[in-house]
Amino acid sequence: MKDIEKGKLKLNTEDDTRTLGLRIAEAAEPGDVVALIGDLGTGKTALTRYIAEGLGVREQISSPTFTIVKEYKSGRMPLYHFDVYRLESGEELLDTGAEDMLDGDGLCVIEWADKTADVLPGDSLAICLEYGESEGERIAEIL
Amino acid sequence: MKDGKFLTLGIETSCDETAASVVADGRFVMSNVISSQIDIHTNYGGVVPEIASRKHLERINDVMDKALSDAGVSAGEIDLIGVTYGPGLVGALLIGVAAAKTMAFALDIPLVGVNHMHGHIAANYPEHHELEPPFMALVVSGGHTEIVNVTDYNKCEKIGSTRDDAAGEAFDKVARVIGLGYPGGPKIDKAAKSGDRDAVHFKRVYLEDGSYDFSFSGLKTQALNYLNSERQAGREIKVNDVAASFQEAVVEVIADKAVSAALEFNRDKIVMAGGVASNSRLRELMEEKASKHGISIIKPSPVMCTDNAAMIASSAYYAHLAGESSGFDLDAVPGLEF
Numbered sequence: 001m002k003d004i005e006k007g008k009l010k011l012n013t014e015d016d017t018r019t020l021g022l023r024i025a026e027a028a029e030p031g032d033v034v035a036l037i038g039d040l041g042t043g044k045t046a047l048t049r050y051i052a053e054g055l056g057v058r059e060q061i062s063s064p065t066f067t068i069v070k071e072y073k074s075g076r077m078p079l080y081h082f083d084v085y086r087l088e089s090g091e092e093l094l095d096t097g098a099e100d101m102l103d104g105d106g107l108c109v110i111e112w113a114d115k116t117a118d119v120l121p122g123d124s125l126a127i128c129l130e131y132g133e134s135e136g137e138r139i140a141e142i143l
Numbered sequence: 144m145k146d147g148k149f150l151t152l153g154i155e156t157s158c159d160e161t162a163a164s165v166v167a168d169g170r171f172v173m174s175n176v177i178s179s180q181i182d183i184h185t186n187y188g189g190v191v192p193e194i195a196s197r198k199h200l201e202r203i204n205d206v207m208d209k210a211l212s213d214a215g216v217s218a219g220e221i222d223l224i225g226v227t228y229g230p231g232l233v234g235a236l237l238i239g240v241a242a243a244k245t246m247a248f249a250l251d252i253p254l255v256g257v258n259h260m261h262g263h264i265a266a267n268y269p270e271h272h273e274l275e276p277p278f279m280a281l282v283v284s285g286g287h288t289e290i291v292n293v294t295d296y297n298k299c300e301k302i303g304s305t306r307d308d309a310a311g312e313a314f315d316k317v318a319r320v321i322g323l324g325y326p327g328g329p330k331i332d333k334a335a336k337s338g339d340r341d342a343v344h345f346k347r348v349y350l351e352d353g354s355y356d357f358s359f360s361g362l363k364t365q366a367l368n369y370l371n372s373e374r375q376a377g378r379e380i381k382v383n384d385v386a387a388s389f390q391e392a393v394v395e396v397i398a399d400k401a402v403s404a405a406l407e408f409n410r411d412k413i414v415m416a417g418g419v420a421s422n423s424r425l426r427e428l429m430e431e432k433a434s435k436h437g438i439s440i441i442k443p444s445p446v447m448c449t450d451n452a453a454m455i456a457s458s459a460y461y462a463h464l465a466g467e468s469s470g471f472d473l474d475a476v477p478g479l480e481f
Contacts, residue, residue, distance in 0.1 A: 040316060041364040045307060063308045063360070066158075066286030067230060067477055095196075097233055135368055 001034070001125040003027040004142060011138040017043055018050040020140060024125070025054020028107045030077050033121050035113030038129030043138050044111040047129070051109055052079055064111075068096050078106030085112040090119030145216055151223045151463075152210065152246065153456025154203075156239030157231025157259045158285075161202040163210035164452035165221070169460030172269045174213030175446070175453045178202045196234030203242045210452070218250060225459020228256035228469075229479025230286070236475035244471050255459040256469040259450075260481050263416035264293060265461070266447040266454035274414070274441060279405040283397060283425070284417030285311035285328075289481065290355045290404045293414070296461035301481040302404060303355020310393055310419045313359035317389050320366045321382050331386045332422050338387030343369055345392035355400050362389060394425040402432045415442040418449055 004027050011017050024034060034051065036044040049061045055075030064070040064083045072079040080101040087093055093116040101108055102121065113120060126143040144150065148167035155162040165173040211218060226243030229236060240256070247254035264280045280291040280299070288310040290303040308316065311328055318327030323334060345365055348358045366389060373380050405413050413433055419425065420442055429440045447454060 040320060041367045045360060060304075060306050062305055063312060065312050066309065067232065070478060095234060 001027050001029075001032050001123075004125060006142050009140045009142065010132065011043070011140055012132075013136060014046065017047055017138070018053070021047050021050020021052075022054040025051045025107075028055070028077070030105050030107070031103060033102060033108045033110065033124040035117070035120055035124045035126040036109065036111050036129065037114045037126065039131075042129035042131060044129060047127070047140075048081055048109045048111070051107070052081075055079055055107065069098065069101070071101075078104070080104075080106055080108045082108065082110040083112060084110060084116045087115055090116040092116070094119055144222055145220045149222050149460070150214075150216060150220055151225055151456040151460045152207070152221045153257075153452035153454070153459060154207065154224070154226040154239045154243045155259070155262070155450055155452040155455045156199045156203065156235050156242075157227045157229070158235060158450055160450040161199045161206050161238075162450060162452035162455075163203075163207045164456050165210055165214035165216060166269060166453050166456035166460065169457045169464075170269050170272055172453045173216070174210045175451055176206050176210045176213060177446070177449070177451050178206050196232065196238060199235050199238040203238055207242065207246070218246070221246075221250060222252055223459060223463050224250075224252060224254045225257050225455050225462075226254070226473075227259045227262060227455050228473055229476035230259055231475075231477060233475050233477040236477065240473055240475050244473060248471060253463060253468045254471075254473065255462045255467055256473045257455045257458045257462065258479055258481070259455075260287060260289070261297075261299070262454040262458045264291065264299070264414060265458035266416055266443045266451070267414050267441055268457045268461075269453055270443050270447055271441055274412075277410060278412040278414050278441070279401065279408060279410040280414045280416060281397065281401040281420070281429075282417045283310045283415070283419035285309060285315065285419075287311075287417060288357050288359070288397070288419075290401055291481065292404070292408050292410075297465045297467065299481070302408075303357070303400060305357040305359060306350075307358050307360035308363075310357070310359060310397065311417075313362050313393060314390075314419070316363045317366045318386075320363060320370065321380075321385050323382065323386065328419055328422060331390055332424065334383045335387035335390045335424060338381070338383030338385070340387040340391040342381065342384035343388035345389055347392055347396050349396060349399070355404050357396065357400070359393060362392060390422070390424055394422065394428050397425060398428040398432045401429065402436065402438065405433070405438050406436060411437065412439050412441055415440065416448070421445040421448040
């Protein structure tokens with residue numbers, strides 16, 4: 001994804017997460033993939049929610065853990081929100097019908113993307129999220 | 144038809160259960176076969192879709208045969224086929240939908256596609272023969288947390304739902320955090336029985352005044368923060384206390400909101416449904432809070448709380464009575480809304 005600076009970013013508050021989400025949404029083009037990597041509670045879904053906000057998605061973004069993927073069509077381009085935690089391989093991701101979405105008309109945001117890294121496009125924007133030093137703080141490493 | 148009874152064959156493959164059931168007149172369960180895949184999934188810490196859909200395919204014919212033989216009926220005596228077409232995992236749903244269409248075509252009988260969530264509510268009809276709409280329904284499962292105003296058998300309106308994680312998902316995730324493993328719901332329920340629910344304070348998230356929506360994603364973060372601070376302080380973590388405290392925070396908010404909804408819409412019954420409806424503390428607290436307002440709580444037995452096909456057959460029966468039917472172009476809809 002162009003226009004997104006690589007490197008480490010300190011997210012001190014939820015507002016910083018929102019700023020990052022909005023910036024990703026602004027830079028996104030159809031067919032782009034954002035690969036989110038990080039433990040439980042590091043803010044993957046929160047970041048996705050702000051990307052959705054930036055795209056102009058009006059629906060509520062709820063967790064896709066149960067159904068693997070949820071689609072939102074009300075923004076300036078479709079948003080495909082994946083949670084692949086329960087998958088064991090990239091092949092399984094393709095089995096869910098993800099191939100059309102990965103190379104499609106919208107933005108794919110994939111939580112736990114390290115589980116299916118083998119089938120994600122090489123130019124995916126990978127973001128590793130980690131806990132910071134204080135309770136609300138997170139570190140985002142953009143690769 | 145058999146002995147003057149209208150027979151529905153229900154088929155359910157939306158997630159990790161391959162299930163088939165014969166229900167007479169929408170209310171009498173003649174057979175209820177569930178081929179649970181829980182043992183397979185325990186190895187992976189969750190439902191694995193690829194395995195789920197392959198297993199559904201391997202088991203669907205045997206499960207349907209067993210449903211017929213357990214009921215003591217032949218395929219030719221079935222009057223209607225009901226099948227879950229969403230929401231769920233697409234590969235899993237497709238197996239059930241294909242089997243249902245084939246049966247309906249071969250037997251030349253009507254077919255009704257059923258919303259899995261409507262099915263969960265309908266699970267109460269075979270268990271409580273006197274139950275009729277209207278009522279307030281609380282659907283709580285791994286993928287859903289919804290308060291639904293049910294005005295008729297086929298008419299319901301969602302008035303509240305989760306804004307992030309479903310209740311069952313919160314149980315799964317926190318169970319993972321505190322090392323209890325999968326499936327999180329039953330594990331936490333059991334651990335909580337010998338834990339102190341006031342030991343750890345988890346914030347109750349009620350959102351805006353008058354909202355029937357839920358938010359549970361903050362709970363896993365709270366659990367993580369608590370564990371970290373305890374570990375840093377070198378204190379021993381009492382898993383049962385954390386489980387009991389977390390569970391209390393979830394079920395208290397759910398029970399409060401469900402009872403408020405019933406009061407606002409003037410309903411004298413709350414019908415529980417979905418896997419989390421078998422949580423023992425949720426049942427207890429619902430009874431306690433509802434009885435203060437003269438509201439009765441109706442709940443299915445644990446087997447009818449989980450994914451099963453009897454609930455799908457019952458829901459299909461009432462849809463059929465209302466004149467609904469599906470064509471052979473019925474397709475799986477993974478993201479089907481309420």
